[in-house]
Structure formats: structure tokens, C-alpha cells
Amino acid sequence: MAGLSRKKLQLPKSVLEMKFMKRTKERIEKELENIHGHEGLYSNIITNEMRTATGNYIPEASFIYCENLIDGRLSFKGMNPEIERLMDLETPKEEESGEMQKDVSDEVLVKNMNKFKTRKRQSLTPSKYNVPSKKKK
Amino acid sequence: MKASVGDVVLPGDYCEEISAVGEKAKVIIGPGLQKEIDHVYVTKAGILKKRNPNTYWVDNYQKRYIPARGENVIGVVVQKAGDIFRVDVGSSTTAALSYLSFEGATKKNKPDVQIGDVVYAKMLVASKDMEPELVCVDSHGKKGRMGVLSDGFVFKCSLNLIRKILNPHCPLLESLKNEWPFELAAGMNGRIWIKANTMRETIALGNAILGAEYLSDEEIKSMCTNIATILAGHVS
Amino acid sequence: MGVEIDTKEFKLKPMKCEFNFLSKSDGSAILSQGETVTLVSVNGPLDIKMQSQSIEKSTLEVLFCTKGGKPSVADRYKESIIRQTCETAILGSLYPRSGITVTIQELEDYGGLLSCALNCTCLALLNSGLAMRFVFAAISCAVDESGNIVLEPTQEQATSARALLNFVFESRNKDLLTGFSEGSYSESAYEEALERCRAASDLVFTFYRDIISKYSNVI
Numbered sequence: 171m172a173g174l175s176r177k178k179l180q181l182p183k184s185v186l187e188m189k190f191m192k193r194t195k196e197r198i199e200k201e202l203e204n205i206h207g208h209e210g211l212y213s214n215i216i217t218n219e220m221r222t223a224t225g226n227y228i229p230e231a232s233f234i235y236c237e238n239l240i241d242g243r244l245s246f247k248g249m250n251p252e253i254e255r256l257m258d259l260e261t262p263k264e265e266e267s268g269e270m271q272k273d274v275s276d277e278v279l280v281k282n283m284n285k286f287k288t289r290k291r292q293s294l295t296p297s298k299y300n301v302p303s304k305k306k307k
Numbered sequence: 308m309k310a311s312v313g314d315v316v317l318p319g320d321y322c323e324e325i326s327a328v329g330e331k332a333k334v335i336i337g338p339g340l341q342k343e344i345d346h347v348y349v350t351k352a353g354i355l356k357k358r359n360p361n362t363y364w365v366d367n368y369q370k371r372y373i374p375a376r377g378e379n380v381i382g383v384v385v386q387k388a389g390d391i392f393r394v395d396v397g398s399s400t401t402a403a404l405s406y407l408s409f410e411g412a413t414k415k416n417k418p419d420v421q422i423g424d425v426v427y428a429k430m431l432v433a434s435k436d437m438e439p440e441l442v443c444v445d446s447h448g449k450k451g452r453m454g455v456l457s458d459g460f461v462f463k464c465s466l467n468l469i470r471k472i473l474n475p476h477c478p479l480l481e482s483l484k485n486e487w488p489f490e491l492a493a494g495m496n497g498r499i500w501i502k503a504n505t506m507r508e509t510i511a512l513g514n515a516i517l518g519a520e521y522l523s524d525e526e527i528k529s530m531c532t533n534i535a536t537i538l539a540g541h542v543s
Numbered sequence: 544m545g546v547e548i549d550t551k552e553f554k555l556k557p558m559k560c561e562f563n564f565l566s567k568s569d570g571s572a573i574l575s576q577g578e579t580v581t582l583v584s585v586n587g588p589l590d591i592k593m594q595s596q597s598i599e600k601s602t603l604e605v606l607f608c609t610k611g612g613k614p615s616v617a618d619r620y621k622e623s624i625i626r627q628t629c630e631t632a633i634l635g636s637l638y639p640r641s642g643i644t645v646t647i648q649e650l651e652d653y654g655g656l657l658s659c660a661l662n663c664t665c666l667a668l669l670n671s672g673l674a675m676r677f678v679f680a681a682i683s684c685a686v687d688e689s690g691n692i693v694l695e696p697t698q699e700q701a702t703s704a705r706a707l708l709n710f711v712f713e714s715r716n717k718d719l720l721t722g723f724s725e726g727s728y729s730e731s732a733y734e735e736a737l738e739r740c741r742a743a744s745d746l747v748f749t750f751y752r753d754i755i756s757k758y759s760n761v762i
Contacts, residue, residue, distance in 0.1 A: 198402035226329045227342045231375035231433070234495070236337040236356075236364040239473040242379050242493035243427055246484040253490065256452055265359065308714070315756035317669070317748070318632075319677030319714040341634070341674070350634060350674035352755045368562075368758065369672030371569040373638075399588040399641040435639055436598075438722065466672075521761050 310349065312357040314525025316365060321346035322355060325363050332361055338375075369466045372397040372496035374433035379453070381461065381494030382441065384424045392420060394428070394441055397463075397496045402439040404428060409443045410450035418455075420444075423457045425500060427492045456492055459502035460490045460509050466497045479519050481494075482531035483512070487538065513536050551706065552745040554656070555682075556695050560663075560725045560754050562670045570671020573670045574663035577695070578653035578690055579723050581660045583667040595642065600635030607660070619646075621657055628711050628721045629759055632665070634674040654698040658683040658709055662747060669755065677713040679720055679745035682740035684708050688711030692736050708736050 184194045245253035248258065310320040325347040328334050336342060339351035340363060349355065353367030372380070374396065382394035385401060391399040404426065409418040420426070432440035443453045471492055472479050483489070489503040489512050498518060503509040515534050519527050556577030567586040590600055595602050605617045605626040645667070647660050652695040652719060661681035668675060673716030685696035685704035693700055701707060713720045719737065727738075 196423075217461065226331075226334060227347070228335045229342070230335050230362075230372075232339045232495070233338060233375075233377060233470055236334070236362055237470060237474060238356060238358070239470060240475055241452060242469070242473055243491075244480065244494070245490040246480075247488035249488040249490040254454055266370050273394050306470075315752060315759055317751055317755060318675035318676050318715060339674075347677075350676070352669040352678075352751075354759050366759070368670065369569075369671050371671065373588070383666055398636070399590050434635060 310355055310404060312355050314355050315353070316349040316355045317352050318348075318350050320349040322349070322363070322437055325521065335362040337362060337364025346385070363517070367411055370497060372466060374398050374430050374439040374525070375432055375495070376433045377419055378430045378433075378495040379493060380428060380430060380438060380496040381456070381498040381500055383461075384420055384422050386427060387422060393424060394442075396439070396494075397498065398439065400438055402430070402441045404441040404443065405458075408441070409454070410448065420455055425461055427453050427494065427500070429453060435478055452492075456500050456502075459490070459500050459506050460513065461498055461500045462513060462517070464497070465520065467498070468516070469493050469495055469497060472516060472519065476524075477519075478524050478528050479515065479531065482528050483515060483535075486531070486535040487511075507538065548627050554559060554694075555743060558747075558750050560666055562666070562752075562754070562758055568671075570669075570673070570713055572666035572670055573650075573661055574659060574668055575651075576655060576659045576662070576667060577697075578651055579655050579659045580650040581656070581663045582645045582648040582650055583660070583663045584648075585643065585664075585667045585671040585673070586646075587671070587673065588638040588641030591642035596640045597609050599748050601633070601638040601640075602642045603633065603635065604642060604644045605629065606644070608646070608648045610652070619701045621660065624657070624721060624723060625661060628679060629664060629668070631720060632677060633668065633681050634676055634679075634712070635708075637674050653684045655695055656702045657681070658695075661711060666751065666754065669751070670748050678748065679711050679713050679743040680751075681709060681711045681721075682743050684710075684736050684740055684749070686726070686732050687737065690729070690732060692732065692739055694739060706732075708733065708740075710737060710740040712741055712745075714748055717741055738740060750759065 178196075181191075181194070185191060186198070232238065243253060244257065248254065308320045310316045311324055312322075323346070325334055325340070330345070336347060339349060339353060341348050341350050349365055351367040353365045355363065355365050356366050364389050374461045380396045382404075383394040384392045384404075385395045386393035390403040390406055392406065395418070397404050406412060407414070407445065407540045412418045426441075426443060428441035428443045431442045432441060441490050443450060445454060446478050471477055487503065487508050489501065489508060491502070491512070492500040501509055501512050501516070509532055511534050515531055518530055522530060548625060558574065558576050560572055560574045562572055563615040564573040565584050568586050570585040571583065573580065573582045591602060598682060603626055605622045607622045607625070608699065609615070609618060625645065625647065633643065635643075645664055647664060649660070650742060658681035661679070665679050667680065683695055685693045685700055686706040686708070687693055687700065687704050693704070694709070696704060704726065706728040708728070709722065710719060711721040722737075
């Protein structure tokens with residue numbers, strides 16, 4: 171994967187051969203040499219484990235994420251319409267997602283799934299059947 | 308001493324549960340915990356708490372603010388120095404607030420902020436080795452809920468009270484929000500700014516917030532009803 | 544030499560403590576151990592003068608005020624003991640270039656003032672919310688004329704004693720953090736006193752935990 175992406179970035183040889191590309195060519199060669207040189211230099215010290223190792227402990231200095239605190243700037247009963255608009259923008263989202271879930275009620279879903287299963291048992295090609303389309307808003 | 312979630316912990320206690328989880332999965336260790344070579348140690352006195360997924364912290368009592376990245380705070384502008392404002396947020400050093408980190412601010416169009424103004428801003432840089440840095444815009448360049456707080460009344464309280472009232476399960480704001488119009492900004496640095504239409508309402512709001520510190524949820528509800536009836540009785 | 548010690552046989556002076564005794568300081572505690580009472584206030588991290596800042600850790604300043612108010616050499620000695628003890632306990636590297644001030648006020652002295660001041664300081668630090676490596680407990684004891692060891696001696700016992708020993712233990716491994724003594728005593732007496740005090744420190748740690756749990760339930 172890495173090789174592929176590296177190749178993509180490379181300029182075609184024919185372009186590099188051109189006279190005005192001399193400097194770029196030199197630079198690319200130097201870079202390649204650097205990469206290979208470093209890899210060779212430390213290959214016996216750097217283990218695979220070192221390359222992939224990550225700490226499992228993430229320190230977090232703030233209580234906000236731990237206790238899931240709300241934003242501290244609030245306005246109620248029209249004291250500051252601007253803030254209330256922002257507060258509204260955040261809250262109804264949850265309600266909408268709640269409605270979305272109720273788009274197909276649990277019972278309907280169970281019924282449909284049962285139908286679907288029985289059909290599936292009857293024939294091995296359930297794809298032919300159209301699953302009852304979900305209710306539209 | 309060994310400690311587990313929900314226990315009262317003292318500095319020097321360690322939690323094996325966290326280390327055990329940390330062997331396999333990512334663990335977030337919040338305030339009051341520190342990873343040392345052998346264990347995760349407690350550094351503050353309080354109650355060890357846990358929230359899924361794998362987040363641990365110590366709920367401790369504290370009055371002094373230590374800046375932490377991403378927290379919204381209330382500060383007072385104390386100095387204008389070149390292209391930054393120095394803002395007192397209650398920590399050991401003042402925080403820097405660039406005049407360019409306001410919505411729509413440019414080199415020519417400077418925001419109207421004076422010494423003594425109260426600002427509600429977000430901690431952008433908060434490292435123990437550096438001066439904390441504040442911003443009054445979000446990542447989209449919008450001011451959102453931040454900016455200068457005009458009028459109103461500021462008071463200080465413990466950091467616990469801020470966390471208590473900003474907790475989604477706290478009944479305080481729920482009980483007050485339908486009583487009278489008001490606006491508030493609670494900074495994680497232990498400062499609260501409130502604003503209401505009349506002096507009486509402002510004082511009532513301030514008393515309700517300060518009174519909630521050592522009360523249970525039920526007591527908070529009844530206190531709010533009390534304050535609301537007293538207020539209504541006097542106003543009408 | 545190992546000494547078999549049962550914690551139950553010990554009785555320390557009754558301890559009473561109140562947190563947040565002072566409303567303006569970042570952390571404060573008042574502690575009474577028997578008749579001896581001290582009040583400690585902790586402030587910090589604070590902004591301090593450039594020349595006293597350290598880029599590695601916080602600068603700790605301890606002030607000891609006697610009841611009479613007159614500063615003396617003995618107080619400087621107490622200050623330095625308390626400062627050194629606190630410095631190991633506080634995770635000062637988390638608050639570089641800042642200062643932490645600990646102010647101790649003697650209210651009543653009926654023996655064991657220094658250990659009371661140390662324990663009170665620890666409680667005030669817990670109240671202030673400063674990050675600490677461990678908590679510490681100070682225990683005093685006396686070696687009387689006949690060579691017996693008396694834990695937490697009273698004023699009379701202390702004045703008639705042959706030697707006075709003070710030990711401070713940390714909570715992680717119950718290791719000795721600070722030790723200071725006056726008078727003359729045998730090596731075996733020292734060993735025995737150390738082990739007895741080490742065992743008695745458990746009582747102080749339990750007391751800390753009780754106080755914190757009472758306090759945490761209210762918040």
C-alpha cells in the first residue's frame with residue numbers, strides 16, 4: 171500500500187531526465203537515499219513492536235469529557251434570543267433522531283422481519299421478493 | 308491501598324481495575340489519576356468514578372482553577388499588550404487572548420474590548436509549561452456562545468458547583484428555567500455570570516445557584532420552588 | 544529488630560477536623576489532636592516573583608505563626624521540616640513556575656504541636672485539590688525515664704521525658720518520610736518507637752479517609 175502511494179507521487183522518469191529537472195532529480199535521489207540510509211541504520215534496533223506500540227492510557231485534564239457536561243452559556247425565557255437560538259439548534263436534533271427511529275415502529279419491524287424470514291425459508295432466493303417498503307414521512 | 312470504582316480515595320491509592328483494562332483496551336484517565344510504571348495512582352482526594360467507555364476520574368473538591376484544554380471559562384481583561392489581551396481566569400498566570408480570535412476581527416477591524424470587560428472564552432492552549440491561550444471563536448470562525456459578557460453580575464464559587472449545575476442530570480436549571488427570564492454563563496474556572504431583568508431576580512438566581520452547592524437533587528427542587536414563590540409574591 | 548504490634552492496643556488523642564474553615568483560601572483545615580489545635584491554609588498554584596520561580600516544579604513556601612506572633616528560630620526549624628515533608632508529598636512538577644503557600648497558625652499547644660501541624664497541613668492540602676503523590680501522617684512519641692515508649696505524650700509527659708521522637712510516614716508503603724528527635728535514647732528504643740509509630744499511622748490514615756468520605760458525600 172505504502173509503495174503504491176509512493177509511486178503515485180513520483181514523477182515519470184522521462185520528465186526527470188529533462189534538463190531543467192536536474193535539481194529536482196537530485197533532490198529526489200537524496201531523499202530516497204536518506205530514507206533507505208535511516209532504515210538500514212536502525213533496522214537492527216527498531217523492532218516491529220516499537221513501530222506499532224501505542225500507549226493505552228490517554229490522560230484527560232478536563233472534567234467536561236468525563237462527566238459529559240453541557241455548555242455553560244445559557245439563556246431562558248427570551249433573555250438572549252441569540253443564545254436561545256443556538257440552544258434550540260442543539261436540542262431538537264435529538265428529538266428528530268428519536269422520530270426517525272419511530273418511523274418504523276418496533277412491532278411493524280418484527281412483523282416484517284417474521285414475514286421475511288418465513289419467505290426466506292420457503293425459497294432460497296429471497297432477493298426476488300421486495301421487502302415491504304418503509305413508511306415515508 | 309487498593310481502590311475500586313465508587314470508593315473514597317486518597318492520594319497514593321491505586322486502582323487495579325484501571326491497569327487491568329489498560330492492558331487490553333484504551334483507557335481515558337481523567338483528573339486526579341496518574342499513570343506510573345506499575346499502577347495508575349490517585350493524586351487527589353475524592354470519589355473514584357467511571358463512565359463507559361473506560362473513562363476514569365476522581366471527583367474531588369477544588370477551588371483553584373488549573374487550566375485545561377477545551378474548557379469554557381469566564382475571565383476579566385486586565386491588560387492590553389500589543390495584539391493580545393491578558394485575561395485573568397483565576398489560574399496562577401493570566402491567559403492570553405489574541406484580538407484576532409474574535410468573530411470577524413481583522414488587523415484593521417479590532418474588536419471592542421476594554422480593560423475590565425468580562426469575557427466568556429474557550430481554552431485553546433493549556434499546558435503546564437506555557438501561558439494559557441484563550442479564543443472567542445470556534446473552529447468555523449463563528450463566535451457561538453462566546454464573547455464579551457455585558458451587564459450582569461459575576462460571582463465566584465467552587466469548581467464543584469460549576470460541575471454540579473452543568474451536569475445534564477442536575478435539576479437546578481430545569482427547575483429555574485420556566486420561572487423568570489434570565490441568562491447565565493458558568494465558567495469551568497469557578498466563576499458564574501448571571502443576568503436577569505431586575506435586581507431582585509438577579510439576586511434570587513445567584514442565591515439559588517450558591518444554595519445548591521451542598522443540597523441533594525430533591526432539596527434543590529424544593530429550594531427553587533421556594534425562591535420562585537417568594538419572588539412571585541414580592542413582584543406582584 | 545521486629546516488634547509485633549497490634550493496632551488495637553493504641554489510642555491516639557481524639558482528632559477532630561473541619562475542612563474549608565477559611566472561605567477565601569484555596570484549601571484550609573482546622574485540626575485538633577487532643578487539646579492541641581492548629582489551623583492551616585493552603586494557597587496555590589499562585590503567581591510568584593520571577594527570581595523565586597523554578598522551571599521544574601512549584602516553589603513551596605511554609606509560614607508558621609505562633610500564638611504569640613513573635614517569630615523565633617524554633618519556628619524556622621518547624622517550617623523547614625514541614626516544607627521538606629510537603630515537597631515530597633506534592634507533585635510539584637505539575638505546577639512549574641508557580642508558588643504554593645502553606646500558612647500554619649498555632650491555636651493551642653498542649654504537646655505534639657508539630658505532628659498536629661503536619662497532619663493538619665496534609666488535610667489542608669487534600670482540601671485544596673493539589674495533586675499529591677501520597678498522604679502523610681505524623682506521630683509523636685516520648686521515651687520516659689524508665690525507657691518506656693509513650694505514644695502522643697501529653698505536655699507533662701513530654702517535659703519529663705528523656706527523649707521526644709517524631710516520625711512522618713507516607714501512605715503508599717508506610718515508609719518513613721521525615722524523622723526528628725531530641726534528647727537521648729538507645730538504638731533499640733528508637734527502633735521500637737519507629738515500629739509503634741508506623742503501626743499507629745494507620746489510625747491517622749483511617750481518620751483522613753473518614754473525613755474525606757464524610758465530605759465527599761455532601762458534595
